[in-house]
Amino acid sequence: MSELHLLSPGGFRASGVKAGIKASGRPDVGLLISDQPATAAAVFTANLFVAAPVIVGREHISSGKLRGVVVNAGNANACTGKRGEKDARTMCDLAAKAIGCTATEMLPSSTGIIGHLLPMEKVAAGIAAAALELGTTAEHALAFMDAILTTDLKRKNAAAVVKIGREKIIIAGVCKGSGMIGPRLSPPQATMLAYLTTDALVPPPLLRKMMWTACNDSFNAVTVDDHASTNDTACLLASGASGVKLDSSVAREKFAAALGEVCQSLAYQIAADGEGATKVVKIVVTRATTTAAARAIARTIANSPLVKCAMHGNDPNWGRIVSAAGYAGAPFDPDRSSLKLQGITVFRSGQPVKFDPEKTSQLMQTTEVVAELNCGLGQATATVWTCDLSKEYVTINADYHT
Amino acid sequence: MSELHLLSPGGFRASGVKAGIKASGRPDVGLLISDQPATAAAVFTANLFVAAPVIVGREHISSGKLRGVVVNAGNANACTGKRGEKDARTMCDLAAKAIGCTATEMLPSSTGIIGHLLPMEKVAAGIAAAALELGTTAEHALAFMDAILTTDLKRKNAAAVVKIGREKIIIAGVCKGSGMIGPRLSPPQATMLAYLTTDALVPPPLLRKMMWTACNDSFNAVTVDDHASTNDTACLLASGASGVKLDSSVAREKFAAALGEVCQSLAYQIAADGEGATKVVKIVVTRATTTAAARAIARTIANSPLVKCAMHGNDPNWGRIVSAAGYAGAPFDPDRSSLKLQGITVFRSGQPVKFDPEKTSQLMQTTEVVAELNCGLGQATATVWTCDLSKEYVTINADYHT
Numbered sequence: 001m002s003e004l005h006l007l008s009p010g011g012f013r014a015s016g017v018k019a020g021i022k023a024s025g026r027p028d029v030g031l032l033i034s035d036q037p038a039t040a041a042a043v044f045t046a047n048l049f050v051a052a053p054v055i056v057g058r059e060h061i062s063s064g065k066l067r068g069v070v071v072n073a074g075n076a077n078a079c080t081g082k083r084g085e086k087d088a089r090t091m092c093d094l095a096a097k098a099i100g101c102t103a104t105e106m107l108p109s110s111t112g113i114i115g116h117l118l119p120m121e122k123v124a125a126g127i128a129a130a131a132l133e134l135g136t137t138a139e140h141a142l143a144f145m146d147a148i149l150t151t152d153l154k155r156k157n158a159a160a161v162v163k164i165g166r167e168k169i170i171i172a173g174v175c176k177g178s179g180m181i182g183p184r185l186s187p188p189q190a191t192m193l194a195y196l197t198t199d200a201l202v203p204p205p206l207l208r209k210m211m212w213t214a215c216n217d218s219f220n221a222v223t224v225d226d227h228a229s230t231n232d233t234a235c236l237l238a239s240g241a242s243g244v245k246l247d248s249s250v251a252r253e254k255f256a257a258a259l260g261e262v263c264q265s266l267a268y269q270i271a272a273d274g275e276g277a278t279k280v281v282k283i284v285v286t287r288a289t290t291t292a293a294a295r296a297i298a299r300t301i302a303n304s305p306l307v308k309c310a311m312h313g314n315d316p317n318w319g320r321i322v323s324a325a326g327y328a329g330a331p332f333d334p335d336r337s338s339l340k341l342q343g344i345t346v347f348r349s350g351q352p353v354k355f356d357p358e359k360t361s362q363l364m365q366t367t368e369v370v371a372e373l374n375c376g377l378g379q380a381t382a383t384v385w386t387c388d389l390s391k392e393y394v395t396i397n398a399d400y401h402t
Numbered sequence: 403m404s405e406l407h408l409l410s411p412g413g414f415r416a417s418g419v420k421a422g423i424k425a426s427g428r429p430d431v432g433l434l435i436s437d438q439p440a441t442a443a444a445v446f447t448a449n450l451f452v453a454a455p456v457i458v459g460r461e462h463i464s465s466g467k468l469r470g471v472v473v474n475a476g477n478a479n480a481c482t483g484k485r486g487e488k489d490a491r492t493m494c495d496l497a498a499k500a501i502g503c504t505a506t507e508m509l510p511s512s513t514g515i516i517g518h519l520l521p522m523e524k525v526a527a528g529i530a531a532a533a534l535e536l537g538t539t540a541e542h543a544l545a546f547m548d549a550i551l552t553t554d555l556k557r558k559n560a561a562a563v564v565k566i567g568r569e570k571i572i573i574a575g576v577c578k579g580s581g582m583i584g585p586r587l588s589p590p591q592a593t594m595l596a597y598l599t600t601d602a603l604v605p606p607p608l609l610r611k612m613m614w615t616a617c618n619d620s621f622n623a624v625t626v627d628d629h630a631s632t633n634d635t636a637c638l639l640a641s642g643a644s645g646v647k648l649d650s651s652v653a654r655e656k657f658a659a660a661l662g663e664v665c666q667s668l669a670y671q672i673a674a675d676g677e678g679a680t681k682v683v684k685i686v687v688t689r690a691t692t693t694a695a696a697r698a699i700a701r702t703i704a705n706s707p708l709v710k711c712a713m714h715g716n717d718p719n720w721g722r723i724v725s726a727a728g729y730a731g732a733p734f735d736p737d738r739s740s741l742k743l744q745g746i747t748v749f750r751s752g753q754p755v756k757f758d759p760e761k762t763s764q765l766m767q768t769t770e771v772v773a774e775l776n777c778g779l780g781q782a783t784a785t786v787w788t789c790d791l792s793k794e795y796v797t798i799n800a801d802y803h804t
Contacts, residue, residue, distance in 0.1 A: 048728040048734045048735070049725050049729075076721075079721055079725075079749065081753035114722070114725060115720065115721045180722075225706070226707075227708050227725070229725065230721075304627070304628075305627040305707070305795070306629050309796055309799030310799065310800065312796065313799070317516075319478075319480065319481055319515070320516070323449060323481075323629070327450070327629075327630035333450070394714065394791060394793045396711075398712065398791075398792075399715055
């Protein structure tokens with residue numbers, strides 16, 4: 001963890017406890033609380049199949065104010081019908097009573113296996129214990145972070161300081177996610193979970209707008225297996241504890257840029273910790289006709305199992321990359337396009353370029369491979385982060401039995 | 403091979419020879435020739451990045467008449483620029499001279515690695531040798547079939563007999579394809595290659611229409627890795643040698659049904675021989691709002707790596723299936739949907755159903771697993787065939803170096 005953590009912005013407390021929901025016995029219930037009602041913005045999965053906590057979360061975020069987040073791992077409370085929805089509401093009730101607010105001021109989240117009812121006795125005991133553990137230290141931030149993990153191998157966190165005149169505000173965040181990662185977040189709509197805090201004073205509409213932009217260029221630009229979860233949620237809480245307002249356009253731009261950086265760092269960490277991943281693959285598409293076209297091409301390349309296997313094998317198989325661009329459903333002209341792999345031009349103007357495959361392969365034996373496709377058509381650019389496809393991914397997902 | 407083969411319909415000859423294009427030394431140049439100009443219909447990849455033989459093939463099919471097909475394996479002649487296009491035309495020239503027709507009466511195809519120029523001396527010698535080997539027996543059909551294979555482990559062929567009154571016509575076909583399988587064929591537009599023969603007398607517009615319908619419900623409904631190739635081609639040649647015309651609507655319906663069955667059998671064989679596959683996974687979507695919606699839902703489920711890994715592990719993880727349906731971009735309502743796995747209802751009306759996971763898992767340990775999702779919305783149905791995702795797929799595609 002960097003020096004800054006989720007609780008560095010003033011006005012927040014957090015905790016994480018072991019409630020016995022995860023078979024592993026690891027921490028699985030967490031609370032993130034704002035001392036005062038915080039301005040809040042959240043985006044949720046665009047999957048038509050939404051988990052119970054997302055149904056309830058959408059309701060509770062509508063006011064633009066929250067006191068906090070109650071989350072469990074080990075069970076997604078998805079595909080659980082009316083009973084599941086009731087359980088998500090009960091989670092909010094219990095957390096609200098424990099900290100002294102109303103249930104609608106809590107955002108519920110769940111992550112884990114789909115199709116099983118929550119063990120509510122364990123959840124209730126976990127929430128009660130978590131309420132007693134709340135605190136403001138780095139250890140408390142760590143405990144919350146651990147409580148939201150599932151197949152993640154690494155903790156994921158990021159933070160930024162924004163100087164507004166002589167004053168400063170902090171933006172911090174944590175997230176989880178390793179498999180079933182293909183977020184399609186839509187406002188006010190990832191089992192990617194991401195929670196961000198800031199001590200800035202921001203009105204709800206502005207916070208919502210900046211959060212959406214930041215999520216679209218980060219969480220919506222990361223894919224492990226392109227499988228959009230039923231539970232994906234990203235939520236930003238602004239406590240206002242710094243007393244610093246975003247009064248000027250410069251201040252708003254600085255905040256938006258820093259929020260974007262924090263979200264992109266978290267998204268990158270998800271790709272790096274993708275199930276079975278040995279490296280991050282960064283697909284950069286330039287000079288496309290539109291941003292949507294650039295994103296579609298980048299995402300199609302990132303999702304090709306053939307491209308992902310080539311990356312795993314350190315194989316500069318550029319044919320797989322350019323052929324994926326051709327079926328993205330976006331304007332593309334091979335004769336005007338060129339491709340660089342780790343800075344080496346391997347394809348230009350519809351034709352192969354002589355390059356040293358051995359050297360290029362060696363350059364690919366690292367933790368981040370960059371493929372840059374220049375479409376030669378327009379001015380739009382997009383970046384998508386993914387990971388390689390390894391045998392370990394198959395092991396994890398063929399053996400993870402229901 | 404069934405008793406019927408590619409050359410059972412009268413009027414055709416074929417051959418396959420070893421030209422040294424494949425590193426393995428296996429057969430790699432094939433000819434399929436109609437003794438007389440045949441009515442022909444072909445569909446090609448909808449990838450914007452089209453290989454040289456597809457560019458040339460589209461031109462040559464426009465007349466609706468062909469004398470035959472010249473094909474090589476081991477090199478896709480894709481991403482090879484103007485030189486590649488010239489080479490594809492030269493293949494047609496050489497084949498045409500050898501059999502006595504014009505170059506525009508030949509459809510060229512190539513399959514194999516992308517981005518390398520064809521070794522034209524080997525190709526030329528192969529075409530010359532193949533022309534000398536042409537014949538009408540089952541062995542000749544077999545030789546042609548072997549010459550089009552790449553990573554395929556199995557030969558793929560199908561045939562049907564259609565009785566029209568007292569007469570009969572035959573439809574036969576062969577195909578190849580194992581990886582980079584996600585055909586999006588569009589008219590007059592798979593490195594799926596499929597060649598079909600019939601001795602029926604069919605005018606070009608009717609043949610084209612029936613071929614498109616048959617391909618859409620077969621090759622366009624199979625996916626291994628959803629990666630649409632630059633070379634995908636399916637071509638049907640009608641020699642007319644039987645003298646039997648499709649004069650009545652009943653005759654046309656019978657022919658269309660038989661053609662559909664032959665194409666579906668070939669498509670099924672591609673899924674069964676998908677790279678690393680241990681089983682076919684058949685996704686059936688019923689009661690969707692439209693056929694396009696049903697197809698989109700089925701294809702999204704079929705392409706989820708999480709679903710494919712669960713199938714590999716014989717894991718009745720229905721949550722992955724229904725959650726994939728939710729991000730297909732088509733109308734879907736969990737509360738109205740139900741799911742059967744190998745005939746066992748595992749999910750109904752938005753809620754889990756109690757079932758025996760051990761028994762269901764045992765039922766999944768077979769060569770074909772059927773998942774049937776009833777959307778409860780409309781009357782439209784679609785079927786998509788795919789295969790499971792195994793470690794062997796990763797081995798094949800991470801180690802197949804350029």
